[in-house]
Structures are given as structure tokens and as C-alpha cells.
Amino acid sequence: MPNAAARPSFLLVHGAWHRSTCWADLQDALAADGRESHTVDLPGSGPQGTPTAGVFDDAEAIAARLREIEGPVVVVGHSYGGIPVTEAAAGHAHVAHLVYLAAYMPAEGESLGSLHGRDASKGVDLEGLQPPVFEDPRASLYGDLPDDVAERALGRLVEQSRRSFQEPVTRAAWRTVPSTYVICEDDRALRPAMQTKMSANATHVERIGTGHSPFLAAPAELAALLGRIADTAVPGRHA
Template identity: 60%
Template sequence: MPDQRPTFLLVHGAWHQSSCWAPLQAALAENGWRSDTVDLPSSGDQSTPNAGMYDDAVAIDEALQRVEGPVVIVAHSYGGIPVTQAAVGHPEISHLVYLAAYMPAEGESMYDIHGLPIPEELSGTFPLIDNPRKSLYGDLPDDAARVALDQLVEQSVRSFAQPVNRAAWRAVPSTYILCEQDQAILPPLQETMSSHASSVVRIQSGHSPFLFEPDRLATLLGKVVGG
């Protein structure tokens, strides 16, 4: 019989690219799991400097079409927004994992979730988060943090401003992994968003456990999907 273990589709957050998942992909492979990634056009793609959340959702949809068999989507941070939009109507998706991720309801953008007004001008890029060494990689050693910081890219304003008009978590089982030491998306906000999820798992980690403890995260993901 063919292996019915799902493939993990890993969706990165803002200012990142798919290369950030390399340590977790190696750990998943060590545990016998397949994984794939997608590069979101709103992050660092100079050929589409004004790409928005809907463009990211299209890229996720295209990535899903490349994967054979059941799929578990793991969305990190901003990646939760286009995943919420894109993962509707794909019967092969067996589970959604929101990893310290935005988990919007219909009509919500990242600006809305933070209670901020939508800017009139949506072109251009959004400034990098304050103190990224602390907020994104606070629990990483200095050498690893420098490598991660060097790989950060620009992020479009439009991606943060466009709201989802559908919510995949209403139909697909979901787990929210709440990072209790996160300095980028603070735990109280994660708690609020995680109320949408089917289940919640709390870990002692900052914003980027895929870099901080990829082996432990890979083991946790296997448990989440019943492996």
C-alpha cells in the first residue's frame, strides 16, 4: 500500500523566504516525514514589489497542486493569513497548523487584527519589525541569529492590508502552537486568535522555534497529526 503519511507544506512569515525552513525540513526528514515549501511573492520578490495577500494565496494554491496525497499545512506568523484564505476547498488538506501565526476571521487583515487603520497608499514595503534580533530570534545564539537576520527580505504593505474573505479553519481541523515567549506576536494576542483552532498546544519558545529547536518542533508536528 502507498504511504498515506501526509506531506507538510511549510508557509513562511513576513520578511522571510522558504529557506528559513531548512533546519525543520531536515528534522522532519529524519523522522520520516515529507515536506515542501512555498515562496510567497509578497516577501522579497522584486519582480512583484506590490504583491499582496491574495497573490500569496495563489502561490499557496499552486504549491498544493504540486503535492500528491494528504497535506498538512504549517503556517508561521503572517503566513497564517494567506493560508486561511488559500486552504478552502482542498479536500487533500487534512490539518492546519498555525505556528505563532495570525488566524483571521472573514474580513480581517493583519492591520485589522492589530486595530490599525488601513493605509490609503498600499504600494511599497512595510518597515522591518522593531529590534528583529530580540523579537524574531530572541532565543537563538548570536551566530545563528546573525545568519537569520542576514536572510531577511522586504515585505509589501499590501500583504498586511488585504483581508481574507473566507476562513479555511472553519472546515479543516486545526492546531494552534502558541509560543509563550514570543516577542513578535505577543502571547495574549496568540491566545485570542487560537480560540478559532480545534486544539491549542503551548511551547516555551520565542517566535521562531523552527530555528531554535527544529528537532523538538518536528517531533511535536508528528504528534499533532497523529504520527
Template identity: 55%
Template sequence: MLLVHGAWHGSWCWDRLRPALGADGWSTRTVDLPSAGGDAGVHEDAQAVLGELDRIDGPVVIVAHSYGGIPVTQAAAKAAGVSRIVYLAAYQLDAGESLLGFHGAPVPDEPAGLRPVPDDPLPMFYGDVPDAEARDAALRLVPQSTRSFAEPLTEAAWRTVPSAYIVCEHDRALPPRDQEALAARSEEAHRLASGHSPFLSMPQELASLLAKIALGSAG
């Protein structure tokens, strides 16, 4: 599995999930998106995902969290060997859509600069994560490129690659009603009684669900 993080985060966010997946026999890789802490946009992020996919032999399931769904949707349209995309409380956008546009927010003509870490990230991202771990995670967040939120997709891999969606029912970052609308674009939808970051709050449960979805793709 290739695990792709969301905005303001890094590959460190998967550190609790990876051992749980490994215990079930799954090999995992991660990628750090250059838009987190830098001024890269969607297409540079997609290139980073493609670069990691090129290092993987055989079929791969991509798990994309939150904003990570956008570059994954772009990248997987060009990649061979992707057996399934799993959107974890993620943006399953179509060609021509951007994150800001999806939310009906103004899209700047020439997006530049960085969006700071949200003022109060603990309830937004880590409401059901143990306090110490939530504080540690919040300290690792970095500013996010404005371009990554403004640039539209030019391709949508889920139109040709099988996809599944995991709705996080208590999410305070991407509202569950928005997730439900995005999940309608997937072939199957699943639910977790979690906040935005189940890889930290319930890694075992998430690992079990991801394995179920991945084995379904193998079958």
C-alpha cells in the same frame, strides 16, 4: 507537510526543521511568498500556496508561521486534500479581517510600497536562537509588501478544515496574549517555551510536536 513562512522571511527559514521532520519520515515542501521582497498582496500569496498544493498528491498538513497563516487561511478554503492547518504563532484570521485590522492599526485605502525589515529583528524574531544563526537569519530578511498587511481575507478555511494552534510562549513579535485569542479559533492548542522562531531555536521539539499533531489528524 507544506511549510509556509511569515513576513520578511523566505522558505530558507525551514532549513533546520526539514531534516528533523524527514528523520521522522515526513515529506516536506516549502513555498516562497511573493509578498516578501515584492509588492504582492494576500491573494497573490494565496495563489502561490495553491500552486504548491496542486503539486502534492494525497492529503497534506499545512504548517503556517506568523503572517503565513493569512494566505494559508485563504488558500486552503479552495484546496482539496488539506487534512489540517497548523498555525505556528500565526494569524488565524476570519473572513473580513486583515493583519493591520486585527491589531487595531489604520488600514490604508490604497496600500502601496514595502515595509522595511524591523530595526532590531534579533530580539523580536530570534531571541532564543544561537547568536550566529540569529545574525545569519537577520541578514536574509527582505522588505514586506504593505498590501499583504492591509488586505482582508474573503474566506476562512479553518471554519471547514481541522486546525491546530501552537502558541510560542516567549514570542516578542506576536504577543502570546494575541496568540491565545487566535488559538481559541482552533480545535486544539499546544504550547512551546520558545520565541517567535522555534524552527531555528528548537527544531527537534517542534518537529516532534508537528508529528504528534499530524498523526492526530490521520487518526
């Protein structure tokens, strides 16, 4: 087991309609294991979200945060967060590993919309913010959470820029940085079948038996899994 000083830290990147506060329970669990973590707020997510912000604005926020962190880093992207992580982490020599947590894992030229078969050239509105698109966000995002925890999480949801769903990435960091895809087996927001398809791009695949938000449903279990991933990460292992 590597000592604490040698361990990579984590940069936790939230998904659509969320802010970095969603990671608080996981950060506590990581800290209990002596692991350092960092977060970032993406400009495409409200309440201070910018209606014109997109993938590249979010990627620059991630890149700027990476420049502030010393030592090797494991970057964890959740859901939509996998899109700007894929763009941002390319070329950062101290990124030791990427973790796609029930996350979109695009290749160059792909966007969240295109991964769902949507053509942005056909009259898609790229301007403005929108609330969660799920008919029942409670069931889709937090179906395995106790009512009180789910209600708090629902109360923290914000609007998301439409542009962030349609801009394609130009770089795919997972081509040069080792990666792990964590499939959430009871996910009702991003179906496990689609996760499994995208996970073919990853170096390794893990599974966790939760819904879409394991950082709330099982923070200790997720922290342990991330710890194991980080302990096998090889800083500087780039193609």
C-alpha cells in the same frame, strides 16, 4: 503509529520578511523522522518580492503549490503566513489539517492590520515594500537563538509588501478544516496573549516554550510536535 506511506506530508508557509529557506533546519528534522515536507516562496516577500503583491497573490502561490502535492497535506503557516493559508486552504479536499505556528488566524473580513486595530481606509500606504518594522529584529524574532544562528537569520531577512498587511481574507479555511494553534510562549514579536486570543478559533491548542522562530530555536522539538499533530490528522474531515 501510521506507516510512512500513510502519513500526510507538510507544506511549510513562511511569514513576513522571510523566504522558504528559513525552514531548512525543520525540514532536516522532519526528514530524520521519515516525514516529507514542501515549501513555497510567497510573492509578497523579497528580494524578488512584488511591491503590488498582497494576500491574494500569496494565497494563490500556496494554492498552486497544494495542487502540485499528492496525498494528504498538513499546512503549517508561521506568523503572517497564517493569513494567506487561511484564504488558500479553503476548498482543498486533500488538506488534512492546518497548523497556525505563532500565526495570525483571521476570520472573514479581517487582515493582519485589522487584527492589530489598524484601519486600512485611513490613509494607509498599500504600495511598495518595507523592511521589518521591529525596533530590534534580533530580540523580537530571534531572541532565544545563539548569536551565530541569529546573525545568519537576520542576514536572510527581506522586504515585505505593505499590501499584504492590509488585505482582508474572504474565506476562513479553519471553519471547515481541523486546526491546531501552536502558541510560542516566549514570543516577543507576536505576543502570547494575542496568540491565545486567536487560538480560540482553532480545534486544538498546543504550546512550545520558544520565541517567535521555533523552526530555528528548537527544530527537533517542533518536528516532533508537528509529527504528533499529523499522526492524528484525519484526511478529508471537512464540514
